[in-house]
Amino acid sequence: MGDLQRAEQQDEHPDDPTAGLPPTAWAVLGLLSFPGERTGYELKKWADSSLRFFYWSPAISQIYSELRRLEARGYATSRRSGPDEPRTKRAYTITAEGRAALDHWAGPGHDPGAPVLKHPLLLRVWLGHLSEPERLRTLVHEHIARTRAELTEVREALARAEGVEAWGHPQIALRWSERRLVGEVEQAEAMLGDLAGLGEAAGREEL
Amino acid sequence: MGDLQRAEQQDEHPDDPTAGLPPTAWAVLGLLSFPGERTGYELKKWADSSLRFFYWSPAISQIYSELRRLEARGYATSRRSGPDEPRTKRAYTITAEGRAALDHWAGPGHDPGAPVLKHPLLLRVWLGHLSEPERLRTLVHEHIARTRAELTEVREALARAEGVEAWGHPQIALRWSERRLVGEVEQAEAMLGDLAGLGEAAGREEL
DNA sequence: CAGCGCATGTAATCTGTTACATGATTAG
DNA sequence: CTAATCATGTAACAGATTACATGCGCTG
Known part of the structure; x- marks a missing residue:
């Protein structure tokens, strides 16, 4: 709608920890907010089997890069599979900071935004x-x-x-x-x- | 879905004139397919008042660049407003090639693709x-x-x-x-x- | 004459996809 | 043994948005 002239500034206060992450990042972090740790691959399957029905499924490569970004921000930590497990895989867990950021994102004063339909x-x-x-x-x-x-x-x-x-x-x-x-x-x-x-x-x- | 490994090749034959244009370009060209000429600005308003209900409304700057691309391909021509009209504006008209390309795009053998919902x-x-x-x-x-x-x-x-x-x-x-x-x-x-x-x-x- | 809406465009940036590379494990 | 699936990633690119710059014309 109204972006003929101006962007309608979702007025982000300069110190808003919610700022600077695209919705996809929050979706991925949200996936991690359920108990347990998971790999990028698992996340992709999860997204394909539920997220995608109301909020599309990002490409696997994007999931991997979002995970790296979340880790860089301290919102998640990763762990390589130990020698007990057969495969070289990397499992991510949400951190306390990640939970705090998610809580803030889910909290009041933050409009989810209008749905977008491309039909x-x-x-x-x-x-x-x-x-x-x-x-x-x-x-x-x-x-x-x-x-x-x-x-x-x-x-x-x-x-x-x-x-x-x-x-x-x-x-x-x-x-x-x-x-x-x-x-x-x-x-x-x-x-x-x-x-x-x-x-x-x-x-x-x-x- | 299936893009874990491979992209599901929308098998575009190498000489498919439909190839190489994103859906937005077809939407803009479609807007031009209705009788009359129109400016980018008008197109944006049109899109805001109808297209956006089932197929989102691109940013005005994108409309301008799609129009330039369509013109470069010979699918549209533009005309600066004459001295009769007050304002310096550029109005676009679809060409015969543009119509042919649109017809082909709308024709059989070309799957519209699944709707995407981001809610x-x-x-x-x-x-x-x-x-x-x-x-x-x-x-x-x-x-x-x-x-x-x-x-x-x-x-x-x-x-x-x-x-x-x-x-x-x-x-x-x-x-x-x-x-x-x-x-x-x-x-x-x-x-x-x-x-x-x-x-x-x-x-x-x-x- | 100030300010708003019309109108067009450029530059920088970001989000996201596709293509590609690589290797390990498992099922037939 | 071979093919499929698991698993992770990089590089290049395309699609799209935001921010910015510019200027005219109309209204109050």
């Missing part, structure tokens, strides 16, 4: 005058199929989360995602109706 | 163990208010589009956005219920 299908529909009506309908059907597939993935994730102690909030996020995807299918179906309506109107004119 | 509120809910329950509920309420405000904006845009000839597809996209925002409010309200459920469970344990 390529809708871009295509919006420019629908460029496509064959048939083509457009196919795209919408494919989208419905893709969304249904995602829905079963969410439900699987939900089943896995069911009953795990202290996972209340992640579960709520997954339930939200489930409802959202159900809505997405309904909205796509409604749009199919609208598209048919357009076709009819055009058809009538041709008579 | 900071859900990131916060997901990490809800870091916040006071009260704080979380406030955030959700603020989000509902913001969404309702957006909803009236969509409806205004829809009212403006109503009746304009040949705006059928943009209208459909706006109607989709309207339904989506209605869903967003419902889902946020449902989540409020889930959050209350968590609180109750915790409350019971404390008895």
